Amino acid sequence: MRLLPDRPSIEYLRKEAKDLLGVLRESNPDASLADAQRALAAEYGERDWPALKAEVERRAAETPTAPDGLAEELAGVFGLGSLSEPARPVSFTPMGRCWAGTTYGTLHALAIPSETPINPYVIWRRPEADWYLLRDRARAAGKPWAEQLDALLPALLDLHGIEADIASAKLILCNQNCIPSHVRLGRHGELVVMEWDFAGSLTAELEVGIALTHWTMRPSINPKAVAAFREGYLDVAEWPKLDLSSFGVAVTAWLNWTYNAICEAIDPDDPNDPERAGFLEREAVGLLDRPMTRAGLEQLLVV
Structure with a gap:
């Protein structure tokens, strides 16, 4: 089973579901986005997509957010260059x-x-x-x-x-x-x-x-x-x-x-x-x- 991070992004999971839909359609052309969302939820140990979304929302509400600028500061300290996107x-x-x-x-x-x-x-x-x-x-x-x-x-x-x-x-x-x-x-x-x-x-x-x-x-x-x-x-x-x-x-x-x-x-x-x-x-x-x-x-x- 795959593990969600402490502060998962629902947008990240939506992107994963769309990518997974393409994979499902390689073997089943009739597969729908709902099928992909359900399969992705199972990957993360949840019964369906609404349950996965609820877990993401719960973690987002409970997990402290890193202060603005921290990622950029760490990148500078370790010489990692500039942040471009998630x-x-x-x-x-x-x-x-x-x-x-x-x-x-x-x-x-x-x-x-x-x-x-x-x-x-x-x-x-x-x-x-x-x-x-x-x-x-x-x-x-x-x-x-x-x-x-x-x-x-x-x-x-x-x-x-x-x-x-x-x-x-x-x-x-x-x-x-x-x-x-x-x-x-x-x-x-x-x-x-x-x-x-x-x-x-x-x-x-x-x-x-x-x-x-x-x-x-x-x-x-x-x-x-x-x-x-x-x-x-x-x-x-x-x-x-x-x-x-x-x-x-x-x-x-x-x-x-x-x-x-x-x-x-x-x-x-x-x-x-x-x-x-x-x-x-x-x-x-x-x-x-x-x-x-x-x-x-x-x-x-x-x-």
């Missing part, structure tokens, strides 16, 4: 997906050797038995989605058969976290990557596998998005040879994220905070409603 979303635009491919391809073409250990979060998986225990905990807690989790277990465990082959792989420096929410359009129309904290060792194949699950499966699997991403990548580098094992790291990260999110929904860190508990509940439901599947990953290989 940051713009790119995650749902065809050009945004193409630029993302170019960004990945540019980094991979450098082939900077990396000897740092791979982050355990993306290579270590819980035993399958832990998922059945998690289902039992959800049932004991009276969660309304416990049986949905039970029905999904075969598909989740089927993902365990998709493993990354990294024993003999040549590792290079990769961003590892260049997801749609971490990029913006710069003032000259270029893509700006805002998150490098998790940069580390991977292979080009494994990072492309991660990228495809973030850039081309929202709100659903989109072959045209895959083609746009691949086109951008091919502008600067050779497209890596992909198979199901290329998604091994992406699978592990998603399984761990999903397991942890469900654990937190069952046992919130602060049960006296209803807002936090509600967020955790929505995130768990969102993951169960739109799970990663082997069939979905196989579709990404057909380009």
Whole structure:
């Protein structure tokens, strides 16, 4: 589930909804703006567009506003130049997906050797038995989605058969976290990557596998998005040879994220905070409603 900032902009979300409409119409020409708004609301864990707007208005009313001139002052102190306009979303635009491919391809073409250990979060998986225990905990807690989790277990465990082959792989420096929410359009129309904290060792194949699950499966699997991403990548580098094992790291990260999110929904860190508990509940439901599947990953290989 995507996170709203503390002070979200409804105009920003309207722009995202219009961009998303274009994506929906790539596979369904009859899709409407209301369909796009509803899908975007689900991305943010809200039941519909009015609920998303209400949450934005609530945060706008409660969050302190930065004093006028603060952004300009900070830009001057750090030598960032002049502010030209607010940051713009790119995650749902065809050009945004193409630029993302170019960004990945540019980094991979450098082939900077990396000897740092791979982050355990993306290579270590819980035993399958832990998922059945998690289902039992959800049932004991009276969660309304416990049986949905039970029905999904075969598909989740089927993902365990998709493993990354990294024993003999040549590792290079990769961003590892260049997801749609971490990029913006710069003032000259270029893509700006805002998150490098998790940069580390991977292979080009494994990072492309991660990228495809973030850039081309929202709100659903989109072959045209895959083609746009691949086109951008091919502008600067050779497209890596992909198979199901290329998604091994992406699978592990998603399984761990999903397991942890469900654990937190069952046992919130602060049960006296209803807002936090509600967020955790929505995130768990969102993951169960739109799970990663082997069939979905196989579709990404057909380009």
